[in-house]
Amino acid sequence: MNETVNQPTYKRQRFLLSFVHQINGSVSVTDLQKLVFLHMMSEDSNYYEFIPCKYGPYSFQLKEDLDILQRGGFVTLDYVQGSERIKATGDFPTGYFFRIPTERGKALMRRAYREYPYYSINSEITDRFFQGEELEQFNRGKQTYAQTEQVLFTIGYEGKSIEAFINTLIQNNVRLLCDVRKNPISRKFGFSKGKLKHIAQTVGIRYVHIPDLGIDSDKRRSLATLDDYKHLFEDYEKTLPSKKRFLDEILMLLQQNTRIALMCFELESNMCHRHVIRDYLVRTNQVRSVDI
Structure with a gap:
């Protein structure tokens, strides 16, 4: 030694x-x-x-x-x-x-x-x-875990180990994990793109990354108050019509896989742009959604 x-x-x-x-x-x-x-x-x-x-x-x-x-x-x-x-x-x-x-x-x-x-x-x-x-x-x-109802889940990994994160997906029978981070890199073990994809696949969960639905990191650096987040999400929502083909991709993945999860970092969905994506899809396509 x-x-x-x-x-x-x-x-x-x-x-x-x-x-x-x-x-x-x-x-x-x-x-x-x-x-x-x-x-x-x-x-x-x-x-x-x-x-x-x-x-x-x-x-x-x-x-x-x-x-x-x-x-x-x-x-x-x-x-x-x-x-x-x-x-x-x-x-x-x-x-x-x-x-x-x-x-x-x-x-x-x-x-x-x-x-x-x-x-x-x-x-x-x-x-x-x-x-x-x-x-x-x-x-x-x-x-026990073979649920069949179509659901669009959202999940954040803040404060979670990779094992706790994956267990939540398994227990909700999520079949595909849709990563909507702009840059899928994390200093937290298991959550960078390559490692996360590998770990998810070991338990039969597909992984897809859609970076075009992410938010540039420079837009998040100055966030300090709830109003800052509110304005960020309002601005992001205005861009969704231009991202229609990526939103349609999520709908296609949901139809093909029945139970999928939108993932990003923040634990609370209302502090993350994934809730804006979720709300848009629920509103325009009558999708059932659950935060986990």
Whole structure:
């Protein structure tokens, strides 16, 4: 380990390194995801959040932090019999004690699925672990989120982790995410265009970016009061007739995908230009809309 580096930068990374240190020997990346997941859920901890992926609960932030720890020399990543295995290196004063489950592999997967079935709804391997009535219960659970009513949602990611954001989409059965930011770049992990598209696709959500419906950043720099926002949105609304082909594109996407979400940064839709787009479409096309 580089002697100038004593510990990871962020508290959650120090937690993760402590956790890996307390696992005897190496652990597969898949098992580590499940072990941290069970710890987060049982201890009501919030270092990491998870989404239901094809192998059950998964945290993209955790994977990112593992990559950072590996680059910093805190952990090693080896390939053993087709599996990625993580092992902590050197000494690290943990300051924590974790009750880490003893199960690994299939037994660990079964435990995670049974205790938290929501995180199995996108799993492609449930039938490897369960049979009969128990398997049918998992299949019925997947249908809980299969809503079919046509809805135009709006959503902002301010104050949300990428996992919390994606979970909201999943729980509302959003099938397409329509990004209406002018510049889809974010310092917040997971919300820049390429990464967001990749993460959404892992749970079967399409991603489309329509930059022509965004607002130039220079028009937002001087916003300080509610009146400033009001004038900005009034001016933006006047431009909508010139953006008709992009608004028609949203309508087409809604018709094709049934449940789509307009996304931007601000948590409250009335503080974001997406509500102007939404109001226009509701008014001109009798679209049903919900803010999530």
